[in-house]
Amino acid sequence: MAGKEVREDNMDNKEKVASEEAADVKDRYLLAEPSLLLQLGSALLPSNYMNLSPRWQGWFVRGQSGILLMSCFYTLVSLGPPGLFFLTCIVQLASFYEVMQLGHSVTKVEGLKTWSWLLFCVANLHYLDPSVSSLLPISPPQKTALCYILYTSLMVWFVLSIRKTSQCLTRYCLLAWAHMAILFLTVQAYLMNLTLQHGMVWYIFSMSIITINDIAAYMFGFFFGSTPLIVLSPKKTVEGFLGGGLVTILLGPAYGYFLQQFPYLTCPTENLSITNCDPEESAFVMHCFIISLFASTIGPVAGFFCSGFKRACNKKNFGSLIPGHGGVLDRCDCMFLMASFTYMYLENIVL
Numbered sequence: 001m002a003g004k005e006v007r008e009d010n011m012d013n014k015e016k017v018a019s020e021e022a023a024d025v026k027d028r029y030l031l032a033e034p035s036l037l038l039q040l041g042s043a044l045l046p047s048n049y050m051n052l053s054p055r056w057q058g059w060f061v062r063g064q065s066g067i068l069l070m071s072c073f074y075t076l077v078s079l080g081p082p083g084l085f086f087l088t089c090i091v092q093l094a095s096f097y098e099v100m101q102l103g104h105s106v107t108k109v110e111g112l113k114t115w116s117w118l119l120f121c122v123a124n125l126h127y128l129d130p131s132v133s134s135l136l137p138i139s140p141p142q143k144t145a146l147c148y149i150l151y152t153s154l155m156v157w158f159v160l161s162i163r164k165t166s167q168c169l170t171r172y173c174l175l176a177w178a179h180m181a182i183l184f185l186t187v188q189a190y191l192m193n194l195t196l197q198h199g200m201v202w203y204i205f206s207m208s209i210i211t212i213n214d215i216a217a218y219m220f221g222f223f224f225g226s227t228p229l230i231v232l233s234p235k236k237t238v239e240g241f242l243g244g245g246l247v248t249i250l251l252g253p254a255y256g257y258f259l260q261q262f263p264y265l266t267c268p269t270e271n272l273s274i275t276n277c278d279p280e281e282s283a284f285v286m287h288c289f290i291i292s293l294f295a296s297t298i299g300p301v302a303g304f305f306c307s308g309f310k311r312a313c314n315k316k317n318f319g320s321l322i323p324g325h326g327g328v329l330d331r332c333d334c335m336f337l338m339a340s341f342t343y344m345y346l347e348n349i350v351l
Contacts, residue, residue, distance in 0.1 A: 059222060062324030066215065069322070069331065077204060081272040084196055084203050085129065091335075092189040094328035096120055096181055098318040103177040106313050107170040115157055116178050122150045123182045127190035131197075131271045184336060192339035198346055200274070201265040205288060206342040209252050210295045210334045217244025217300070232308035236300075245296035252292025256285045287350060294341055295334075302337035306330075 052060065076083035100116050103109075126147040128136075136143060162171055196203050221240025229236040259265055266284070267277040306329065310316065319327020 058324060062218070065322050065324045070211070073207070077200070080274060081196055081200060081269045084200060085193060085272055088189050088192050091328060091332050092124075092185050094321070095185050095318075095332060095336075098327045098329050099181045099185070100178065102310075102313055102315060102318060103174055103181075107174045107177070109167075109170050109174045111161060112158070112171070112174060115154060115161070116174075119151075119154055119178050120182065120186070122147055122154065123186045125150075127186055129190070129193040134271070188336040188339040191343035195339070195343045195346055197269050198351070199266045199268055201259050201262075201284070202342055202346060204265065205256055205259060206291060206295075206338045207335055208255065209248060209288075209292050210299050210338045212251055212255070213244050213248040213295050213299060214303075214334065215244075216247035217241055220244055220247075230304055232304045232311060236304070241300065244300075248292050248296040249289070252295070253285045253289045256288025260284055287345075290349075291338075291342060291345065294345075295338060298341075299334050299338055302334040306333040 073087070076087045079086075100113075103116075104113060125143065128143075133140070133143065138146065158171070158175060162168060192203065195206075217236075217240040219240075220243025221235070221237040224239045224243065225237030227238040228234065229238050229241050263279040264274055266279045266282075267274050269275065306318075310318065317326030318329040321327050322331055325331045
């Protein structure tokens with residue numbers, strides 16, 4: 001009887017270990033379970049009713065999600081500057097949520113979630129769009145002073161939250177994590193909103209052309225890819241990178257010329273409203289070629305950077321909101337780099 005009980009205990013222990021290992025693998029490759037609403041929406045995709053192999057199933061799911069995302073983007077474009085400003089805020093918010101969820105999951109730090117979001121709020125107050133900042137009842141110098149006081153208070157809070165020296169490494173890791181997220185997300189979003197002031201066309205083109213590059217690279221890699229490109233992103237291929245780059249460079253100027261046919265897109269914006277202007281002949285198409293060249297060569301580096309970061313954390317995606325793509329940041333990582341480049345190019349070369 002005793003031997004039987006020992007065998008049963010051993011079996012229970014093995015089942016427990018196996019269950020824990022399965023949970024660990026699941027947690028490693030999926031940051032968050034899709035919500036019930038998202039699962040329901042995904043179940044309605046046409047590709048679910050087609051007898052396809054997993055490879056082609058993934059291709060169709062990604063394509064369907066991409067079409068939906070592009071439809072949403074151009075719907076917001078039709079709303080004018082407020083729609084694009086809203087889009088920037090939502091993407092930044094969702095991306096920060098995903099990055100910090102990953103941060104807390106990896107570091108296992110407790111008690112700093114509220115602190116992280118307060119830091120995010122202070123950063124957004126400091127980098128507030130000028131058109132919105134003018135609505136505040138305080139002057140710009142007063143806003144800067146307020147942000148400094150709030151940031152200092154958060155640093156005091158952080159220091160006092162450390163009760164044991166054994167907590168230092170993980171908590172300082174999360175501190176750096178949050179600051180890097182703000183540098184990569186909030187600052188770039190701020191620069192994108194500044195770019196919007198010079199005309200919607202710069203925002204629309206830069207976000208669209210990096211999307212075109214991503215789609216073209218995926219298509220070339222899917223159908224012709226065989227040579228691995230970079231260890232940080234195993235699915236990326238040389239064929240996809242080169243094919244996507246070529247398509248981007250060819251389509252960029254043509255797409256820029258198309259956008260130029262809508263003069264109101266080229267007019268500056270003020271207080272999230274399009275100003276009246278008399279569009280002049282410009283070298284916009286040439287500028288589109290240069291931006292396309294950047295998008296096809298340096299733009300994908302942001303994706304490689306984020307892929308390496310996920311690999312370091314043993315995660316496949318930042319989230320699971322978008323079927324076939326992962327999270328919001330998985331879809332928009334390269335767009336943040338394009339935001340800063342477009343602003344720098346516009347301010348230093350065009351203007």
